[in-house]
Amino acid sequence: CFFFLMIRRPPRSTQSRSSAASDVYKRQAIEDPDTNNLGDNTDFEMTDIPSPYDVTVPEQNCIEDKEKEEIRDWLLQISISQKIEQALPTRQCEKCNTKIFEACLCCPKCKTTWEPCVITGYPLVKGQSTNCRSCGKGGLKEHWSEYLSQFATCPWCKQVLN
Numbered sequence: 001c002f003f004f005l006m007i008r009r010p011p012r013s014t015q016s017r018s019s020a021a022s023d024v025y026k027r028q029a030i031e032d033p034d035t036n037n038l039g040d041n042t043d044f045e046m047t048d049i050p051s052p053y054d055v056t057v058p059e060q061n062c063i064e065d066k067e068k069e070e071i072r073d074w075l076l077q078i079s080i081s082q083k084i085e086q087a088l089p090t091r092q093c094e095k096c097n098t099k100i101f102e103a104c105l106c107c108p109k110c111k112t113t114w115e116p117c118v119i120t121g122y123p124l125v126k127g128q129s130t131n132c133r134s135c136g137k138g139g140l141k142e143h144w145s146e147y148l149s150q151f152a153t154c155p156w157c158k159q160v161l162n
Contacts, residue, residue, distance in 0.1 A: 043088060046108055047101035094126060118156045119143045134159035 044051075061068065089102045096110040103122050106113045114123030117140045124138045131138045135157035139147065153160050 044101075046090075046099060046104075047088070048104045048106040048108060049101070091125070117143060118154075119147050132156060132159065132161065134161075 063071075090099045091102045092098065093100050093107040093110060093112055095112040096107060098107060098109040100107055100109075104114075105116055105123050114125060115138055116122065117124055117129070118137045119139045120143050122140060124140065128140055128142075129138045130141050130144050132154040134154060137154065137156035139155070147155055148161060
């Protein structure tokens with residue numbers, strides 16, 4: 001029996017794809033660590049996602065059984081109702097042009113790093129981000145605008161924004 005815990009929320013434009021699979025891969029099988037079949041890790045070679053063997057897995061769940069069942073039902077529902085791609089969405093590193101996972105905050109080849117979006121956790125790549133005038137933290141323009149349409153404050157410093 002596997003239990004998945006999502007770490008990063010994928011941008012809305014990629015939610016229908018399996019980018020979330022990469023985020024859950026590193027926190028798999030909390031309930032039964034002896035039988036977790038982590039399988040082939042080659043899909044994650046050009047990502048900054050650590051090997052599942054390098055991540056300490058908690059000895060017990062941090063959520064209640066009812067919430068765990070709701071998550072399992074949701075995962076089952078989306079896996080049945082959507083066509084899930086078997087490849088991770090990619091982008092090119094701005095410095096070395098290596099094809100990398102779109103959510104990488106550090107290029108595995110040249111080690112270039114990007115600050116994370118305070119809303120999604122995805123990298124703030126050139127031309128796609130904006131910053132809070134008060135604290136300087138950044139967000140991807142699409143998600144920053146969507147966030148500000150719902151809330152009038154910076155998601156990081158809570159300063160009221162116009």
